[in-house]
Amino acid sequence: MEIIKPGTTIDFLxxxxxxxxxxxxxVLLILVLIPLRVNLGVDFAGxxxxxxxFHRAVEVEKLRxxxxxxxxxxxxxxxxxxxDENAFLIRVGQVSVLxxxxxxxxxxxxxxxxxSYGFVGLSFNPSTGDLLDLRxxxxxxxxxxxxxxxAAGLPLTQRGEPVRNLTRAGQPAYQxxxxxxxxxxxxxxxAEFGQDVEVRRVEFVGPQVGKQLRNRGIMAVLLAMVGIVLYVLFRFDVRFAPGTLVGLVHDVVITTGYWVVTGREFNLTSIAVLLTVVGYSVNDKVVVFDRVREVAARRKGMSLYDTINTAVNETLSRTIVTGLTTVIALLGFLVFARGSIFDFSAAMILGILAGTYSSIFVAGPIALVVDRWVQKRETERKVHESKTAQA
Incomplete structure (x- = not known):
């Protein structure tokens, strides 16, 4: 399918x-706003x-x-x-009332x-919820x-077993x-709504666990980008790796802008979005740089400026079609889904648009800047060697 006619010569650079x-x-604006606007979910904030x-309509303000x-x-x-579902998500920034x-x-x-039983100790770990360990x-x-x-006035739960026997190897332990x-x-x-309310799900994450999840999520995105840059470095040319890295950082930050603007919850699903965007974005850039290599081999002596422009024009139809196809597939989720699936779809669409844009307007120009820097250094090196030889 050709959206762009063959032979198109748009001067993108x-x-x-x-x-x-x-x-x-x-990108700089979003980076400044991330600490101020990103709403960390329970997965990361704890x-x-x-x-x-609810089995009847309830106002959010009344519930709050x-x-x-x-x-x-x-x-x-x-x-x-x-x-009409009358479902709500209540987030509290603590895991225990003890x-x-x-x-x-x-x-x-x-x-x-x-x-009389030889009391040893009673301990409590705030990161695991309301559980008391007795030895x-x-x-x-x-x-x-x-x-x-x-006798101690301990408010035992009315749901499930209030006491658990954790005795192991003859060492008495209870919870x-x-x-x-x-x-x-x-x-x-x-007490307010009677039997009209139903608790569907309860999840808690301790602050230390949340911090570990957040750090590992960030590390996963960074390692993915570094691995991709190394692949580009060995597959193509050292001049293309910086453009790929800058493009990926651009796409990840722009995608994060979805949570900055909307204030929606940033959780583990958000990390999955960012990793998916990184994979999609690098695919676009590899296609462009692969065509750059083909054009350079086909047209000897052509400047890198013209080579990149030609490669982008030749792959433009493919880039647009691939992006539109993926966006159309995500629109169904965007229209009918709610909650995390809606956020996933909306952020993915933004990431795909950002990846398509950066493949055309960011990665190529950065590669051109790096190429000119490399040529300048090479010229300076040759001049220096010439002067040294003459001396």
Whole structure:
């Protein structure tokens, strides 16, 4: 399919300064806004995410007020799915409601109630949610554990097993599941809306785990770009690698601009989008640079300026068709999907457009700049060697 007629000679590099300057200005603006505008999800920031569904229409502001009355004033409440689904996502920036004072009080009570069983310690890890770990010297019957928990005033969960036996290799160990943050939010909502509310899903990520996920996500994107640049370096020419790298950085930053502008949640799905955009973008650039190599071999003596222009013109139809085909496939998700799938589709479309643009207006001009720099250095080296020989 030929959208662009064969023999088209558009001087893409003629306006390279305008396009490159505008691109770099936009990239710089997004980089400045990323720390201020990107809304990190539970995957990266840590906290608790609760998905609830109502069997009748509920206003977002009313729901936000109920969550605030439960003691979580900084919670984020977002409607997901279509309006008639009445489904909401509640994000709270913590994973536990247990304080250090509460833990110390429970520790003293258990030491007193289980002294005959050789109480060793009661510990709590805030990154794993509302779970209390108990260790004793001798095994404790479950009935005694429940009695001690009631005497200590421990608010055990009403869902599932409140006590877990983790004894291994003869070392008594137990875990109490207490009423946590999600229970507190659920109770507040049920008190207001009764049986009209249903808790669909509860997920929590500790702050340290969130930080690790964020760092590994960033590292995955960086390693992908470095690996691609090394491939271009060995497959083509050293002059093309910097253009590929700058183009990939451009595409990743522009795609990240979707979350900067919309304020939508940036999570692990977002990292998947960025990695996909990197793969798509490099495919476009490899096609262009491969055609540059073919044109250079076919037309000996042609300048790199004209070679790049010719290669871009010859691959322009393919670049546009490939981009449009992928965008059309994503439009279905954009129209009918909600939540993370909608974000994936919208950001991917932006990334595809950015990748197509950078393959034409960014990668080539950077390769041209590098080529002229290399030629200048080579000329200086030859002049220096000539002067040295004469001396």
């Amino acid at each position: 003629g306006k390279r300064r305008t396009f490159v300057t505008a691109s770099f200005a936009l 906290g608790t995410e609760i998905e609830v569904k 007020g109920q969550v605030a009355e439960a003691g979580f004033g900084g919670a984020s409440v977002q409607q997901i799915g279509s309006a 304080s250090d004072e509460d833990l110390e009080r429970y520790r003293e009570a258990f030491a007193r109630e289980l002294s 004793t010297e001798r095994e404790v019957p479950e009935a005694e554990l429940l009695r001690a928990a009631r 109490f599941v207490i009423q946590g943050l999600s229970d507190k939010v659920s109770e507040a909502l049920q």
